[in-house]
Amino acid sequence: MxxxxxxxxxxxxxxxxxxxxxxxxxxxxxxxxxxxxxxxxxxxxxxxxxxxxxxxxxxxTKGILGYDERNVVRRDLARAAQDQAHWRNVVAQADFATIAADETVMGNVREAGHALFGQNCAVCHGVDASGNAGFPGLSTGALNWGDTPEAIEETIRVGINSAHPESRSAQMPAFGRDGILQRAEIEAVAAYVRDLGRSGADGAAADHPEGAEVFAANCAACHGDDARGNADVGAPDLADDKWLYGGGLQTVYSSVWAGRQGHMPTWEGRLGSLNIKILAAYLDDLRKARP
Structure with missing residues (x-):
């Protein structure tokens, strides 16, 4: 070819x-x-x-226009901060009752608080604030250190058994490990506490009289005679149906035997006072919406 x-x-x-x-x-x-x-x-x-x-x-090479994406981000952040300045100033200066009464401000608090909670708290307390094993639910039920927005704010600020010099401190004794109670006494009080939320104080005492006596002698000083807890020392309510570590007999027995010492970090350094107040207002509003 x-x-x-x-x-x-x-x-x-x-x-x-x-x-x-x-x-x-x-x-x-x-x-x-x-x-x-x-x-x-x-x-x-x-x-x-x-x-x-x-x-x-x-x-x-910078180019004739000198365009810098970081400067664009900085401007966007500055503009966002300016847009939020009004309601954030209200939150910073007003008390919680005033904040809750202002629906416009609360709309922003709900949005910002939801984001703050998701970024900092949800990994332990759950995305819906209902809690996980060892981490309390925050949306319903009594809180160990008080459920007012002021108390919630303080707990977030200083933490529990944290490195903060003003940290809330709580320690449940190891009644079995340290020899404070005998095994039979621990079994009796564990059964009594397990049934408090089911049968009420009178019913549990009737079913477990020895456990009620052990509770009165060793536990009521912190948890109260009615087992409803004491926010002054961070002692939880044992008479409701909420359990931090689980409500099974074996779990309650383990708590009494070995004691408990929960930990929560201080968020003052990471979040600052304003964001902590926003979180407290958000959680207070969440609790009101979920009776």
């Missing part, structure tokens, strides 16, 4: 290659391809001149 041979149908020359009777045409590159190659090259050159584009070791 001659190289100069032309295809009679298209008029293009052939390359001289043939496979099974099929001849390869020397088809020219379409002009549209050259057009886009030239266009994209010119665009790249123009972009390089005007915009940050090429790395140069420890720096980069």
């Amino acid at each position: 001659a190289i100069e041979e032309r295809d009679p149908l298209t008029g293009h020359r052939t390359t001289g290659h043939e496979w099974n009777g099929i001849k390869e045409l020397n088809t020219p590159v379409p002009r549209i391809v050259y057009f886009f190659l030239i266009t994209t090259t010119l665009f790249g050159l123009v972009y390089w001149v005007f915009m940050p584009a090429l790395p140069l070791g420890t720096t980069y």
Whole structure:
């Protein structure tokens, strides 16, 4: 086959290659391809001149326009802070009752508080604030250190058994491990406490009289004669149906035997006073919505 041979149908020359009777045409590159190659090259050159584009070791070409994405982010953050300044100032200066009464402010508190809770608290207390094993539910039920927004704010600020110098401190003795009570006494009081939320104080005392006596002698000083807890020392309510570590007999027995010492970090350094107050107002509002 001659190289100069032309295809009679298209008029293009052939390359001289043939496979099974099929001849390869020397088809020219379409002009549209050259057009886009030239266009994209010119665009790249123009972009390089005007915009940050090429790395140069420890720096980069800045471009004539001097565009910087970090400056854009800073401006956006500054604008967002300015937009939020009014309601955040209200939260900073007003008491919780005033905040709760202002529905416009509370709308912003709910939005910001939800984000703060999800970023900092949900991993322990659950995304819906209903709690996990060892971490109390915050949306319902009594809270160990008080359930007023002021008490919630203080707990978030200083933590529990944390490194904060004003930390709330709580320690349940290990009644079995430290030999304070005998095994039979622990079994009796564990059964009594387990049934408090089911049968009430009178019913549990009737079913477990020995356990009620052990409770009165060793537990009531912190948890109260009615087992309803004491926010002054962080002692939980044992007469409701909420359990921090579980309400099974074995779990209650383990709590009495080995004691409990929960920990919550202080958030003062990380969140600051304003964000802590927003979180407290958010949780107070959440608790009111879930009686």
